[in-house]
Amino acid sequence: MAKLNDWLGLIRFSHTIFALPFAILAAFLAWSTPMPGTSPPTYPTVRLQDIVGILLCMVLARSAAMAFNRWVDRRIDAANPRTATRHIPAGKLSAPAVLGFTVVCGLGFIAATLLFLPNRLPLFASIPVLLFLCGYSLAKRFTSSAHLWLGIALSLSPICVWAAIRGEVVLQHPGDFWVPGWLAVAVAFWVAGFDIIYSCQDAEFDSAEGLHSVPSRRGVSGALRVAAISHVAMILALGLLAWTGSASGLGFLFLIAVLLTAALVIYQHRLVSPSDLSRVNQAFFHTNAIVSVILMTAGVIDCFV
Numbered sequence: 001m002a003k004l005n006d007w008l009g010l011i012r013f014s015h016t017i018f019a020l021p022f023a024i025l026a027a028f029l030a031w032s033t034p035m036p037g038t039s040p041p042t043y044p045t046v047r048l049q050d051i052v053g054i055l056l057c058m059v060l061a062r063s064a065a066m067a068f069n070r071w072v073d074r075r076i077d078a079a080n081p082r083t084a085t086r087h088i089p090a091g092k093l094s095a096p097a098v099l100g101f102t103v104v105c106g107l108g109f110i111a112a113t114l115l116f117l118p119n120r121l122p123l124f125a126s127i128p129v130l131l132f133l134c135g136y137s138l139a140k141r142f143t144s145s146a147h148l149w150l151g152i153a154l155s156l157s158p159i160c161v162w163a164a165i166r167g168e169v170v171l172q173h174p175g176d177f178w179v180p181g182w183l184a185v186a187v188a189f190w191v192a193g194f195d196i197i198y199s200c201q202d203a204e205f206d207s208a209e210g211l212h213s214v215p216s217r218r219g220v221s222g223a224l225r226v227a228a229i230s231h232v233a234m235i236l237a238l239g240l241l242a243w244t245g246s247a248s249g250l251g252f253l254f255l256i257a258v259l260l261t262a263a264l265v266i267y268q269h270r271l272v273s274p275s276d277l278s279r280v281n282q283a284f285f286h287t288n289a290i291v292s293v294i295l296m297t298a299g300v301i302d303c304f305v
Contacts, residue, residue, distance in 0.1 A: 021296035026158035036173035053115030064105035151192035186237035193230030257298035
């Protein structure tokens with residue numbers, strides 16, 4: 001049990017709550033949106049194997065990306081006092097074992113896309129998606145846009161879920177991607193913003209080590225301003241999602257959720273300041289978990305009420 005806890009801690013399994021709700025919301029939107037070019041309107045079939053495929057792909061892809069991050073950053077983590085107690089630097093898990101775990105999860109993710117057959121899009125996209133997810137771990141070595149890279153990585157989930165459920169017809173009707181597209185934009189800016197806030201803790205270390213991040217480049221004050229701009233963009237994208245998603249069932253309840261999200265984001269930014277980062281974890285973990293669950297719950301209810 002202790003070893004299992006080490007593996008779950010390695011991939012921060014509890015943080016799945018940040019990304020999984022948006023995949024679930026995208027799935028319900030995909031099922032409740034009429035297929036393009038059909039009259040009378042038809043809807044995608046709800047298949048148990050698609051539901052299982054979504055859950056497996058989310059967990060396995062995220063686990064592969066997190067494990068790769070810990071493996072590739074093991075020397076950086078060891079040098080940083082804040083991260084020196086992570087599993088590989090602390091000797092709880094060996095680097096070869098973590099690399100092997102990464103490979104197994106990656107192969108499992110590719111195999112899980114077979115559940116969506118006869119829709120071949122998930123299988124064809126699996127390797128490029130996996131490479132992009134793992135590429136985030138290398139990004140801070142050469143670009144300050146690593147935070148946005150992470151945001152886009154998580155934002156792929158609603159796009160991929162949409163394509164997995166609705167099939168290859170989406171390639172013939174690109175406009176069908178408007179709804180998951182705005183959800184993806186919101187997720188990308190949301191994640192980029194809170195990752196910038198979180199990385200403020202390592203501003204001095206990143207600068208000394210030559211690592212690229214918004215805090216190391218612009219300082220903590222500048223980074224918090226960039227994070228605030230990212231979150232404004234997130235709220236605007238959610239508003240556009242509420243508008244374009246009306247045909248999918250989004251309505252008054254989702255609008256209320258967007259307003260609550262805006263309030264939570266403002267609260268998140270009030271928890272931290274350039275002179276006080278002691279409540280970063282509270283802003284990062286608690287507030288963001290609430291945001292994802294509120295938006296998912298309101299959207300799902302709107303779609304089927």
